[in-house]
Amino acid sequence: MTDLQLKAFRELFPVTRRYIYLNHASNGPLATPVVQAMNGYIEQCRQHGEVPYSEAEAGVEEGRALAARLMGVRCEEIAFIKNTSAGAIVAIGSIPWEHGDNLVMMKDAFPSNVYPFHYLLPHVEKRYVTSAELVNGADCVFRLVDRHTRAIVIDWVHFLSGVRADVAAIAAFCRTRAIHILVDAMQGLGAVDQNFADLSVDFVYAGGGKWLLGPQGSGILYVNSAILPKLKPANLGWLSAQWEEFNDIYTQKPMKPGANRFEEGTKNYIGIYGLRESLRILLDVGMSEVAERVRMLVQLLRRRLEERGFEVITPADPQRHAGIVTASRPDIDTSVLHARLKQQGFICSLRENRLRISPHFYNTEEEIEKFCAALPVRGGPVA
Numbered sequence: 590m591t592d593l594q595l596k597a598f599r600e601l602f603p604v605t606r607r608y609i610y611l612n613h614a615s616n617g618p619l620a621t622p623v624v625q626a627m628n629g630y631i632e633q634c635r636q637h638g639e640v641p642y643s644e645a646e647a648g649v650e651e652g653r654a655l656a657a658r659l660m661g662v663r664c665e666e667i668a669f670i671k672n673t674s675a676g677a678i679v680a681i682g683s684i685p686w687e688h689g690d691n692l693v694m695m696k697d698a699f700p701s702n703v704y705p706f707h708y709l710l711p712h713v714e715k716r717y718v719t720s721a722e723l724v725n726g727a728d729c730v731f732r733l734v735d736r737h738t739r740a741i742v743i744d745w746v747h748f749l750s751g752v753r754a755d756v757a758a759i760a761a762f763c764r765t766r767a768i769h770i771l772v773d774a775m776q777g778l779g780a781v782d783q784n785f786a787d788l789s790v791d792f793v794y795a796g797g798g799k800w801l802l803g804p805q806g807s808g809i810l811y812v813n814s815a816i817l818p819k820l821k822p823a824n825l826g827w828l829s830a831q832w833e834e835f836n837d838i839y840t841q842k843p844m845k846p847g848a849n850r851f852e853e854g855t856k857n858y859i860g861i862y863g864l865r866e867s868l869r870i871l872l873d874v875g876m877s878e879v880a881e882r883v884r885m886l887v888q889l890l891r892r893r894l895e896e897r898g899f900e901v902i903t904p905a906d907p908q909r910h911a912g913i914v915t916a917s918r919p920d921i922d923t924s925v926l927h928a929r930l931k932q933q934g935f936i937c938s939l940r941e942n943r944l945r946i947s948p949h950f951y952n953t954e955e956e957i958e959k960f961c962a963a964l965p966v967r968g969g970p971v972a
């Protein structure tokens with residue numbers, strides 16, 4: 590990307606004028622076209638009372654095609670959902686669990702990838718790996734698998750350490766076994782260039798409000814079309830059926846053949862319209878370019894943090910991280926430092942007494958340098 594192109598993309602994000610925003614693992618800022626699309630929908634409702642169903646749905650289908658392109662999958666494998674949790678819940682409800690099944694999951698996964706499995710599958714035995722074990726590859730997962738393992742549930746990128754699991758290795762291992770793979774992609778989708786059709790995982794779900802740079806309350810669920818016919822019907826509603834129009838309400842309609850059957854009722858059109866535009870921006874940049882820029886900024890950040898004596902818990906191997914860098918220094922009260930950085934206009938997260946810093950493609954090397962220059966130097970005064 591040329592400097593001029595980068596400048597043009599940065600112009601789309603007004604947040605860049607006010608802050609050095611390095612907090613995409615928490616919240617993706619909205620770009621102007623995203624807001625304009627949502628406002629356009631709202632304005633039409635204000636002026637005309639409604640957006641006609643066929644028009645609203647056409648806008649959704651455009652978004653679906655963009656989501657499919659971003660993930661390298663087919664349109665009919667994409668459903669819009671309201672958050673990451675909703676994706677996990679659809680997957681849990683659709684898998685035909687049997688008595689004696691076990692499930693391999695992460696002990697320290699983000700809670701949205703833990704609680705649904707505990708609440709909804711109390712009788713399924715849980716076997717645990719940790720994100721720290723996943724740094725060294727997927728053997729820790731394979732060791733726990735036996736012929737009763739029905740599913741493996743992984744946070745693609747860990748919300749705290751930033752460890753990126755080797756989902757490709759897990760998928761390859763499961764290909765010859767009847768094990769479902771569920772991927773919480775909330776901290777990876779939009780930051781990592783990944784063709785999911787190549788992976789042969791079963792479910793991938795991510796909210797739109799972080800690395801995808803969409804609004805909160807939007808999200809994407811991918812369901813591998815190879816498993817769709819084998820799933821138990823779940824989360825189905827009246828809009829899981831194929832409606833052409835609403836004049837004839839009472840003739841029963843057949844179920845949609847694709848993953849959009851999981852869009853069970855009236856959609857969050859406003860959110861989906863916004864997400865559609867943020868997907869368009871990411872695709873305009875190109876996901877390989879996005880991922881390359883994130884990787885470059887993360888490497889610079891990590892180098893500077895280490896120079897200043899910070900302990901970085903995120904793995905250095907570019908294959909084992911995405912856009913999150915998490916660090917702390919034993920002699921520094923991180924909550925005080927975090928508050929001071931915020932006051933100075935540097936936005937990142939405080940998580941488990943560490944700084945979690947998460948740049949996106951539109952951040953610059955200069956911003957990373959400025960952020961790191963605001964950190965205490967090694968051996969210098971702390972406050």
Ligand SMILES: Cc1ncc(COP(=O)(O)O)c(C=O)c1O
Nearest residue numbers: 672673674699701748775776796
């Ligand atoms: C890995 C991961 N999954 C999911 C979520 C959020 O879940 P939901 O979109 O259901 O609120 C987060 C939020 O920080 C996360 O880090």
